[in-house]
Amino acid sequence: MKVLIEAEEIREAVAGLGETLARDYLGKKLTVVGVLTGSVMLLADLVRAMNLPLRISLIRASSYRGTSTRPGELEVDEQLLDDVAGRDVVLIDDIFDSGRTLDSLLEILRDRKPASLRSAVLLWKTGRQQVEVEPDYHCFRIPDVFVVGYGLDYNGEYRYLPHIAGLDDSELQPQDDPGLM
DSSP states (O other), X not given: OEEEEOHHHHHXXXXXXXXXXXXXXXXXXXXXXXXXXXXXXXXXXXXXXXXXXXXXXXXXXXXXXXXXXXXXXOXXXXXXXXOOTTSEEEEEEEEESSSHHHHHHHHHHXXXXXXXXXXXXXXXXXXXXXXXXXXXXXXXXXXXXXXXXXXXXXTTBOTTOSSEEEEOGGGSOGGGOGGGO
């Protein structure tokens, strides 16, 4: 596993994003919506860096399951999502890959009538975008490699890593991903 982004770089970038969001949303009725489970670390660090009154809500979305390294059908669970009508909302996700998840979640949130809606991601993977939408804020652009750490996982593992690392083909289980055979 090759470290792509060190823990200190992540801390600095998230602190900078928090300062930017705090300036942009000062005096507004803000709700940040974290996408479970990958955004948990980012969400926690980001809201502490923002240092302003806000609400936190959650939504579960997954298109990667098990040992797959390519997105499958998106599954969304809105049960934890609070009422965001009339509030300024920032959707927080770990990674912008194909963009299908972000696009779908923004549509779900738009239907709930927020005052404004923007998105922020830790990582923006280049070369994989399949939709018109792009994140409003991001910390890092990365190459098209499968990454883990700081909330991102492979088969439920590696979320605990304080850095972002790329897994190479020898660290993946190709029998579950026909795209790697």
